[in-house]
Amino acid sequence: MTRLFTSLALAAVTLSTATLAAAPHALAAPAPKAAATRPAPPVIHYRTATVDGVKVFYREAGPADGPVVLLLHGFPTSSHMFRDLIPLLADKYRVIAPDYPGYGQSDAPDHTQFAYTFANQADIVDKLVGQLGLKRYTMYVMDYGAPIGYRLALKHPERVSGLIVQNGNAYDEGLQSPFWDPIKVYWKDRSQKNRDALNGLVTLDITKFQYTDGMGDVSRISPDNWVHDQALLDRPGNRDIQLDMLGDYGSNVPFYPDFQKFFRDNQPPTLIVWGKNDKIFPEEGAHPYLRDLPKAEIHILDSGHFALEDRLTEMAPLIHDFLDRNLKK
Secondary structure (H helix, E strand, O other): OHHHHHHHHHHHHHHHHHHHHHHHHHHOOOOOOOOOOOOOOOOEEEEEEEEOOEEEEEEEEOOOOOOEEEEEOOOOOOHHHHOOOHHHHOOOOEEEEEOOOOOOOOOOOOOOOOOOOHHHHHHHHHHHHHHOOOOOEEEEEOOOHHHHHHHHHHHOHHHEEEEEEOOOOOOHHHHOOHHHHHHHHHHHOOOHHHHHOOHHHHOHHHHHHHHHOOOOOHHHOOOHHHHHHHHHHOOOOHHHHHHHHHHHHHHHHHHHHHHHHHHHHHOOOEEEEEEOOOOOOOHHHOOOHHHHOOOOEEEEEOOOOOOHHHHHHHHHHHHHHHHHHHOOO
């Protein structure tokens, strides 16, 4: 009997030791599951091409064989205005966003040596597009980008696969804001007095105003915007560049019937996303598009001039969905 108890005790000790030895493995937390695969953020390239002896900067992202989206910026900014939108489109689309000469990172030749006109800017963009081999593209046009893009469309209507219009005018109704009154005076009389009256339009107060006025949520607007733009406006000689462009904006108005005919004849798929509180290109300029593009999709947003700055989370899905439905490789 004593031997039996001894054997049972030894067995118990052996079992306890084995159990304790195995315990760290038995109680260890299960191996973590593999993290969900997330797509890598798109790579954005910052490139320069030489067009007619002028270095033209552009941002490029997305698959080289993807449908092309050409982003055409407004005043007083550059392709910088699209910095947050580009990564959201570049998953499927080849995105090209140039800076016009005199803007952003592109060369800014003296205004006595280079024609700062909308016709010439459209020619520069056209030649850049040619260098890049873009045979078809959807254009996002905003502010100055609208007449530049529409002039490009008149040159090559067969290349336009769609339009995204954001506070970019092509109708007389869109030029009735008091903002344009002193500019219209300069269109009629190019005197130095009338030119000097426009100096305030390139000051920090007005640059900041363009980014903040009428915005649904000003807390979304980064101050980097007007600091960045104003630094470029304040470069020696740049004020004259901007005054030349403001003076030449009037040359677009006689082309409005041609732009509208392009819309009617070609019926490109069109998405209109418009900041309704914009005092430069007010909402009255958005609705006339439907006369010539009755199938256009229109979204009027509680925003101002640079609607991407506070409504990106609304606009990006609308834009991506529009492209997905209308563009194919």
